[in-house]
Amino acid sequence: MEILVYGTINSVSLALMGLGFAMVYGISRVPNFAHGALYVICGFVTWTLFHKIGLPYVIAIILSLGVNGALGMLMYRFVLIRVRGMNISEIIASYAIGLAILEGLRFGGFRGMTYTLPVFMEGSIMIGPVPVDFHRLIMMVIGILLVAVLWVFTHHTRIGLALQGMAQDERAALMLGIDSDLMAMLAMGFGAVLAGVAATLILPLGNIVVESGYHVLIMSIAVCIVGGLGSWMGAFFAAFIIGYAQILTVVFIGSHFQMVVAILAIILTLILKPSGLFGQQKELEERV
Amino acid sequence: MSTQESRKERIDRGIKVRSDGLYALMSWRELCYLTLPRFILITGMLSLPFLVPDMYWQRVISIVCIYAILALSFDFMAHYVGLVSLGGAFFIGTGGYIAGILNTYFSIPPFLTVPLAAIIGGGFCTLLLLPCLPLKGVYFAIVTLMYPLFMARIIEAFDIFGGTDGIIGIDSFSSSFAEQYFVICILLIFLFGLRRFVTTDRGLIFTAIMDNDQAVKASGINITKYKALAVYIASSMGCLAGACLTHIYMWSGISQFALDFSILPIAATVIGGSGTLVGPILGCLILVPASELLRDFGTLRIAFYASILVGFILFKSGGIMEFGQRKYEQFERWTKI
Numbered sequence: 001m002e003i004l005v006y007g008t009i010n011s012v013s014l015a016l017m018g019l020g021f022a023m024v025y026g027i028s029r030v031p032n033f034a035h036g037a038l039y040v041i042c043g044f045v046t047w048t049l050f051h052k053i054g055l056p057y058v059i060a061i062i063l064s065l066g067v068n069g070a071l072g073m074l075m076y077r078f079v080l081i082r083v084r085g086m087n088i089s090e091i092i093a094s095y096a097i098g099l100a101i102l103e104g105l106r107f108g109g110f111r112g113m114t115y116t117l118p119v120f121m122e123g124s125i126m127i128g129p130v131p132v133d134f135h136r137l138i139m140m141v142i143g144i145l146l147v148a149v150l151w152v153f154t155h156h157t158r159i160g161l162a163l164q165g166m167a168q169d170e171r172a173a174l175m176l177g178i179d180s181d182l183m184a185m186l187a188m189g190f191g192a193v194l195a196g197v198a199a200t201l202i203l204p205l206g207n208i209v210v211e212s213g214y215h216v217l218i219m220s221i222a223v224c225i226v227g228g229l230g231s232w233m234g235a236f237f238a239a240f241i242i243g244y245a246q247i248l249t250v251v252f253i254g255s256h257f258q259m260v261v262a263i264l265a266i267i268l269t270l271i272l273k274p275s276g277l278f279g280q281q282k283e284l285e286e287r288v
Numbered sequence: 289m290s291t292q293e294s295r296k297e298r299i300d301r302g303i304k305v306r307s308d309g310l311y312a313l314m315s316w317r318e319l320c321y322l323t324l325p326r327f328i329l330i331t332g333m334l335s336l337p338f339l340v341p342d343m344y345w346q347r348v349i350s351i352v353c354i355y356a357i358l359a360l361s362f363d364f365m366a367h368y369v370g371l372v373s374l375g376g377a378f379f380i381g382t383g384g385y386i387a388g389i390l391n392t393y394f395s396i397p398p399f400l401t402v403p404l405a406a407i408i409g410g411g412f413c414t415l416l417l418l419p420c421l422p423l424k425g426v427y428f429a430i431v432t433l434m435y436p437l438f439m440a441r442i443i444e445a446f447d448i449f450g451g452t453d454g455i456i457g458i459d460s461f462s463s464s465f466a467e468q469y470f471v472i473c474i475l476l477i478f479l480f481g482l483r484r485f486v487t488t489d490r491g492l493i494f495t496a497i498m499d500n501d502q503a504v505k506a507s508g509i510n511i512t513k514y515k516a517l518a519v520y521i522a523s524s525m526g527c528l529a530g531a532c533l534t535h536i537y538m539w540s541g542i543s544q545f546a547l548d549f550s551i552l553p554i555a556a557t558v559i560g561g562s563g564t565l566v567g568p569i570l571g572c573l574i575l576v577p578a579s580e581l582l583r584d585f586g587t588l589r590i591a592f593y594a595s596i597l598v599g600f601i602l603f604k605s606g607g608i609m610e611f612g613q614r615k616y617e618q619f620e621r622w623t624k625i
Contacts, residue, residue, distance in 0.1 A: 097594070214547075259437075266431070
């Protein structure tokens, strides 16, 4: 029972981390290696707005999500747009930006145990024999809602359909009058907002530390690769697989191996089936 | 009123054109023109230990060379074979640990552990990377990025080879001069060896694999074999660098799998000029001392070289080497349109 409950919670938080990455890659084919940095920066912006400026919590969260989205779009508009299509330059450039943000934050004094955000709701509830606090429940509900909203958004709105068109065939989308750079910029913005949502939901459970940026990056890559790069639904299912696998290893083997599982999942998936569980790319394109 | 009434044109210098042909062997001037850059590089590298005053900066020279070897192997893999490996730390760490184990557990002296680490480590890395060889582009890059993290976690989780403390009490080189000349000579040998190697038949096959692997396969060449060979060359270079690093610091530990060793060589390659083989060394000569100077600022130096990296990728993707080569071989003038 404990495994079931905490496995689900862990899976949802992994899915939250991975969705932004999957979205950006799915639409613009840019592997956004600054994803972890965006996650952390959202936490710190919320902290600053809430504790230093003293805005109400909800407004602080909304503002910092906005800031994050703008940051993502700026990143695309001024940096990534110039290297788009060159795989390696994309990785190096976005990773360098992420590194600059994270290490800049660390230099700026954002380190140690002092940075925490309040949980949404105090208290806990018993699910069977397992105590679960309200915040984790809220996180789960919002996470699942978010996936539903994203699904509706991409299938039933103009922008969402345009994004989907881009993801399926960029040239055809261009011919139909969809501005590919604008859409990619929007996708990057959405991806950044999703990273921010993940941050505001997950960070109140612990401290905000710079290191979690790298952790989130690895986890989101793991989720996206196992699910198949560019497939959101794949990412969601893969999050459940990795999430349960992690909890099982923690219970039966030891907490040291939690990260090993994720990295092993990446390596094995890439070796055995590079397009992932639900990958949309043809195998021939990525294998010789 | 057009703003563009003249354009800049670039023309090869006469001496460059002459020294391309047989003239190079007939005239001292052309011969000097050809050998000057190489001569400057070699004498510059060899005289570095004398030019630098104190112990601290002499240590920095060794570190520069170690990063340069690593950057060289990255450049070779990425621009002559088409395998972009983001896992320089994997090679460094493997080489470092092998040298440390050989030295402490079997008490083999440093001048033997370094080549042994290169040979064994190269084999080990190639064996582990073998299943990933069919992958291309982003996929290979991500998988190689994950390997060093994986190794570090394994060592931490199983608590082997000293666990988080690492292996301590490893012998150092006999003197600091021996240490510096050892790494400098290795670097120069690898540099000119690789430059020669990429023009041989094997090197041509590597380039062909980068350009169009299907065509190479269609001509009946086993590309996995060649890719494995390339990975072996690059990874044994990396392992050798790692072994030297271990003996310099007299310590090998998990931090040798840190991302620093993956990202700095790439930054150096981009800044120096990718695909030139000399570029990475120039890049390291600039970046490593710069990051030493910035050591007081702590982690800001990482942010600093990350931003330099972005700047170069965006505005000068050819790197310093391309710029220098253009200036050396061509002259520019404005002409009327």
